[in-house]
Amino acid sequence: MKTVSIFLVLLIPLFLCSQIVGIQSFATGFTSPIEVAHPEGDSRLFIVEQGGKIKILNSNGETNIKSFLTLTTSTISTGGERGLLGLTFHPKYSTNGYFYVNYTNIFGNTVIARYSVSTDPDVADASSGTILLTINQPFANHNGGSVKFGPDGYLYIGMGDGGSAGDPGNRAQNPNELLGKMLRIDVDSDFPYGIPPTNPFVESLSFRKEIWAIGLRNPWKFSFDKSNGDLWIADVGQNQIEEINKVSSTVAGLNYGWNCYEGNSVYAGCTALPITYTFPLAQYTHSFGCSITGGYAYAGTTYPNFQGKYFFADYCSNKIGMLDSSGTIVWSTAFKGTSFATFGEDYAGELYIAGSADGVIYKIIDTSLGVNGFHNKKIELYPNPATTEFFIQTKAVHLPAFITISDVTGKLLLYESLEAETSSISISTLQSGFYLVNIKSNNGENFSSKLTIKQSF
Known part of the structure; x- marks a missing residue:
């Protein structure tokens, strides 16, 4: 049976x-x-x-x-x-x-x-x-x-x-x-x-x-x-x-x-x-x-x-x-x-x-984590994927702001201050892979996004 x-x-x-x-x-x-x-x-x-x-x-x-x-x-x-x-x-x-x-x-x-x-x-x-x-x-x-x-x-x-x-x-x-x-x-x-x-x-x-x-x-x-x-x-x-x-x-x-x-x-x-x-x-x-x-x-x-x-x-x-x-x-x-x-x-x-x-x-x-995090018309991150650098353009965000980049294990790899509406961020020391980007404005707003770094040829 x-x-x-x-x-x-x-x-x-x-x-x-x-x-x-x-x-x-x-x-x-x-x-x-x-x-x-x-x-x-x-x-x-x-x-x-x-x-x-x-x-x-x-x-x-x-x-x-x-x-x-x-x-x-x-x-x-x-x-x-x-x-x-x-x-x-x-x-x-x-x-x-x-x-x-x-x-x-x-x-x-x-x-x-x-x-x-x-x-x-x-x-x-x-x-x-x-x-x-x-x-x-x-x-x-x-x-x-x-x-x-x-x-x-x-x-x-x-x-x-x-x-x-x-x-x-x-x-x-x-x-x-x-x-x-x-x-x-x-x-x-x-x-x-x-x-x-x-x-x-x-x-x-x-x-x-x-x-x-x-x-x-x-x-x-x-x-x-x-x-x-x-x-x-x-x-x-x-x-x-x-x-x-x-x-x-x-x-x-x-x-x-x-x-x-x-x-x-x-x-x-x-x-x-x-x-x-x-x-x-x-x-x-x-x-x-x-x-x-x-x-x-x-x-x-x-x-x-x-x-x-x-x-x-x-x-x-x-x-x-x-x-x-x-x-x-x-x-x-x-x-x-x-x-x-x-x-x-x-x-x-x-x-x-x-x-x-x-x-x-x-x-x-x-890999989808935070993919739409910056799609709020206040911040743009480009290019993404990036190779040796990327740009952050802020719109209606209170400056100065602070940017951090962490790997997927949570290890902090970069911490910088954003003083201008458009800023260049160097990532030449980071390996190919997926990372988490967080921006915090001086009035306490938080924005997160995924960043993909690919090998440059």
Whole structure:
């Protein structure tokens, strides 16, 4: 029996194009960045490189010279979809110093391990590695990789189906396999871990007790919504469909359908089985891309247009998608030379995205912010986009006024006084990208606008 989930009415989302979603370079110089994480309340970002290094990226955009942790070829295997794939910090990291990684070992199997920070907060204790769980991998692909602590304090592990094509071993639907599943374990009870008493199959003799949900193909990034705890899972498709799942984090024992279904479409003809499947909130076909990279529901405050939206990307098309609660996807334009492999979220809920091809960590920005701010017939800013300078012309504005330019992170880059009705502002020291311009007159009026700086040729 096939039971249609409450999301069925949302299975055919609309696809729109928009210039609202943009990116701005925040830091460069990384090699195949594949995860971005941070401890609770910590302004630093920890960048995971697939080759085995974890580096600290500070809030000013500077990267520490010394790596936080390095796993060598004696510990991990790399190449293709293997390597150091996931990182998360214990909710009590500030007191216990524990963090957890997901990597493929020298035999190609998935390992979940715990490490500790050293007495230096910028360096981990490389000798502290303790293996909690090892899962055999029959093939080199579909390793999953994400590890995250849920709002319940338990550790969630996203596992792919073990690889090859079409799940030849039927592992995603096999209750005795940990592959093709979302797992949930308690790292604070028994050693090496305990089983949460509320896991759905804790009393079952036919299911592995670590299983939280089944029927996943290759969950390439999942996350929890900061506002309500909802679980978002981006599951990479086979040949036709990429899917996005959203459920309450308290709902256990779901079956996401693979390999009986690819998205909403029958794949392997399992419809005769008496199973209730949970269908995706949204999906897209390979006419839009070929491999989904999951992200986060926006929880920041800088960009009001992003509130309530979930951000993801496609690795092949180099486009960023923005999904609303109705299942409607808005696509950005394609960004060249990036190959988006992961998203990140900072302590304030602002979003980042990493290009595995170019090694750049970008900040996600709203390019429409303030675009009409100066269209009030009192101030004109031109040209926009600008290269090395722009002009401000004030009309009926009380002078002197003061102009500031900030980047999208809020960092103040310029502060000048405007004494004349027309003023020239030099921006030759600023890099290409998007900026926020604010003008305050001497009678307290405020005017804001977006400024785009492009490279001069």
